Amino acid sequence: AQSVTQLGSHVSVSEGALVLLRCNYSSSVPPYLFWYVQYPNQGLQLLLKYTTGATLVKGINGFEAEFKKSETSFHLTKPSAHMSDAAEYFCAVTHNNAGNMLTFGGGTRLMVKP
Amino acid sequence: ETGVTQSPTHLIKTRGQQVTLRCSSQSGHNTVSWYQQALGQGPQFIFQYYREEENGRGNFPPRFSGLQFPNYSSELNVNALELDDSALYLCASSLGPSGSEAFFGQGTRLTVV
Numbered sequence: 001a002q003s004v005t006q007l008g009s010h011v012s013v014s015e016g017a018l019v020l021l022r023c024n025y026s027s028s029v030p031p032y033l034f035w036y037v038q039y040p041n042q043g044l045q046l047l048l049k050y051t052t053g054a055t056l057v058k059g060i061n062g063f064e065a066e067f068k069k070s071e072t073s074f075h076l077t078k079p080s081a082h083m084s085d086a087a088e089y090f091c092a093v094t095h096n097n098a099g100n101m102l103t104f105g106g107g108t109r110l111m112v113k114p
Numbered sequence: 115e116t117g118v119t120q121s122p123t124h125l126i127k128t129r130g131q132q133v134t135l136r137c138s139s140q141s142g143h144n145t146v147s148w149y150q151q152a153l154g155q156g157p158q159f160i161f162q163y164y165r166e167e168e169n170g171r172g173n174f175p176p177r178f179s180g181l182q183f184p185n186y187s188s189e190l191n192v193n194a195l196e197l198d199d200s201a202l203y204l205c206a207s208s209l210g211p212s213g214s215e216a217f218f219g220q221g222t223r224l225t226v227v
Contacts, residue, residue, distance in 0.1 A: 044204065046216075104157045106155055
């Protein structure tokens, strides 16, 4: 069984400030980890993913995440928030044998203040 | 290349009724996954279809069923609707059941009254 916990259902930052969205996972096998973004009334868009190899993963729109096996974490960061980053962010986990059958966390709503 | 399209975008049904939601996968994609996203929650995996066969299923009762057609489009059917079935239903297509990115549609908002 696998699960994802996203700490903080709401995160508020000022424009230009660091964005940090937390994700911890539980998996009995090596995980594949994802971050998705969802804008209002839209589907999910992939920001970045980790499968194997380099543990620091860079994604679109300046986001990156680091896989830390010892901490079972995959936190999402962006050095400088932009107003357009305001959205709902979801962390998800799967593994090699589960393919695209994703288990999602509860989501974190990011608010960016001017 | 067209993306994943879902229809309808919104619908309202009465408790006990049946509903069919439709998904057209992205061109060339042979795998479709369905997710239920209740308000304020993350998506939950319902099932996946690969080459017209169910390839995996989440923790949903049998009244949630699906189909995949030879052109890889898909339907999600829900019988005996309950109030708790009110949610955004998301379809995602991919080139194969694993190892490739899943592309999501905009979803169908189902309200059960």
